[in-house]
Amino acid sequence: MSKRYSVIKGFRDILPPESEQWRQIEEKARRLFQCFGFREVRLPILESTELFTRGIGAATDIVAKEMYTFADRKGRSISLRPEGTASLVRAYLEANLEQRGPQKLFYAGPMFRYERPQKGRYRQFYQLGVEALGWVGPAVDAEIMAMLRLLFEQLEVKKAVLEINSLGCRECRPAYREKLVAFLRGVKAELCEDSQRRVEENPLRVLDCKEEKCRALTAAAPSVLDFLCEACRAHFEGLKKYLELWETPYRVNPRIVRGLDYYMRTAFEYLAEDGLGAQNAIAAGGRYDGLVEELGGPAVPGVGFAMGLERLALLVTQPSEAEPALDYFIVYTEKQKEQALKILMFLRNKGHRVEMYMEEEPKSLKAQMKLAGKMAKETVIIADEEISRRMAKKKNMKTGEEVLVEVIFPNGDFKYEKPVWTVEG
Numbered sequence: 001m002s003k004r005y006s007v008i009k010g011f012r013d014i015l016p017p018e019s020e021q022w023r024q025i026e027e028k029a030r031r032l033f034q035c036f037g038f039r040e041v042r043l044p045i046l047e048s049t050e051l052f053t054r055g056i057g058a059a060t061d062i063v064a065k066e067m068y069t070f071a072d073r074k075g076r077s078i079s080l081r082p083e084g085t086a087s088l089v090r091a092y093l094e095a096n097l098e099q100r101g102p103q104k105l106f107y108a109g110p111m112f113r114y115e116r117p118q119k120g121r122y123r124q125f126y127q128l129g130v131e132a133l134g135w136v137g138p139a140v141d142a143e144i145m146a147m148l149r150l151l152f153e154q155l156e157v158k159k160a161v162l163e164i165n166s167l168g169c170r171e172c173r174p175a176y177r178e179k180l181v182a183f184l185r186g187v188k189a190e191l192c193e194d195s196q197r198r199v200e201e202n203p204l205r206v207l208d209c210k211e212e213k214c215r216a217l218t219a220a221a222p223s224v225l226d227f228l229c230e231a232c233r234a235h236f237e238g239l240k241k242y243l244e245l246w247e248t249p250y251r252v253n254p255r256i257v258r259g260l261d262y263y264m265r266t267a268f269e270y271l272a273e274d275g276l277g278a279q280n281a282i283a284a285g286g287r288y289d290g291l292v293e294e295l296g297g298p299a300v301p302g303v304g305f306a307m308g309l310e311r312l313a314l315l316v317t318q319p320s321e322a323e324p325a326l327d328y329f330i331v332y333t334e335k336q337k338e339q340a341l342k343i344l345m346f347l348r349n350k351g352h353r354v355e356m357y358m359e360e361e362p363k364s365l366k367a368q369m370k371l372a373g374k375m376a377k378e379t380v381i382i383a384d385e386e387i388s389r390r391m392a393k394k395k396n397m398k399t400g401e402e403v404l405v406e407v408i409f410p411n412g413d414f415k416y417e418k419p420v421w422t423v424e425g
């Protein structure tokens with residue numbers, strides 16, 4: 001026997017019926033995003049490594065530890081995208097979209113991070129993300145959070161809790177950072193190894209550490225919200241006002257810091273209260289007012305989020321395989337095989353999901369009926385006697401109910417686009 005191959009660790013195959021559930025989720029999300037004025041962009045999966053180093057930040061875990069980076073055949077450093085925001089801003093600038101005024105864009109597709117795989121955390125995962133570029137005020141921040149709330153309602157995802165925070169801006173964050181570092185130095189020796197390293201490199205992320213010990217040690221850390229400048233405070237108050245207006249419940253959590261350096265002011269996460277375990281962020285995002293400039297563009301503000309499809313799918317009721325995948329299964333006598341093949345194409349062309357047994361070896365009606373029972377909601381029986389009367393029998397496989405339907409072949413021509421299926425169950 002030849003060798004068999006396995007999928008790479010942390011990667012997954014999405015098979016039916018899960019793939020069908022994903023499609024339904026994506027369709028609902030796309031429709032809703034469009035109702036909110038977002039238009040789709042399709043972005044490449046590979047980008048120059050520097051785009052992410054500059055965009056996301058060299059000291060972040062994503063860039064320092066988690067990127068799939070390699071040299072292409074000419075020795076240029078390229079990376080599989082770990083997220084979509086930096087790519088989207090690159091595309092936006094490359095197409096000079098800033099000249100067309102504010103833009104609302106969305107994207108969907110796989111992202112790659114070399115993280116330790118666990119439930120809800122994979123090395124290739126799918127995101128649906130939106131970015132609104134060119135809006136300064138807090139209304140659009142609240143709008144995308146309200147949009148997510150509506151999506152969760154439509155998908156019947158319960159217990160998704162919105163947590164919001166403000167990370168301040170270039171004006172007020174340095175003073176907070178200084179106070180935080182001073183506090184953290186006091187407890188540094190007792191922090192976990194990762195947090196110790198972060199105290200100087202990326203102190204805000206210490207607040208994000210999942211270790212109980214670190215959480216307890218930082219419980220009394222200064223809160224970013226006490227250091228906001230007037231403009232940031234007004235923005236945060238505005239955000240809350242709009243969330244209330246749109247009946248989008250939220251919780252303020254001053255420990256939300258996010259793992260990407262581009263955030264400024266608003267940061268938020270939708271967390272699943274149960275069903276996901278440790279990886280409980282379904283969607284996350286915030287405002288990144290300095291990023292467009294950082295990537296060589298003008299001072300255009302931005303705000304957005306990305307939602308993890310694997311995590312969302314875990315929270316949406318799984319479709320059951322018990323439900324047959326086909327509308328019809330055609331069963332035929334050997335003499336009527338050509339008729340059946342024509343009717344098969346005709347029905348498919350009309351938009352029905354139809355199958356029949358197509359191998360050369362004949363199969364008894366009974367054996368075909370058995371297949372039909374497994375695969376379809378209804379069986380269409382093409383038998384000698386009925387066809388001579390231009391009829392076919394349709395049988396509901398659940399109730400056993402049978403009806404005769406007329407199959408008309410004008411001019412005696414048996415081309416499959418000609419027959420007319422006159423009785424629709």
Ligand code: HAM
Pocket residue numbers: 082083084085113115120121122123124125126127129130131259260281282283284285286287288303304305306307308309310311
């Ligand atoms: P992020 O928090 O890194 O943000 O990822 C957003 C969401 O992607 C997470 O909340 C989670 O649902 C999903 N996700 C992240 N990593 C994994 C993983 N390893 N396995 C499965 N799902 C995962 C961003 O990516 C930002 N670009 C979001 C954003 C857009 N901010 C502004 N605009």
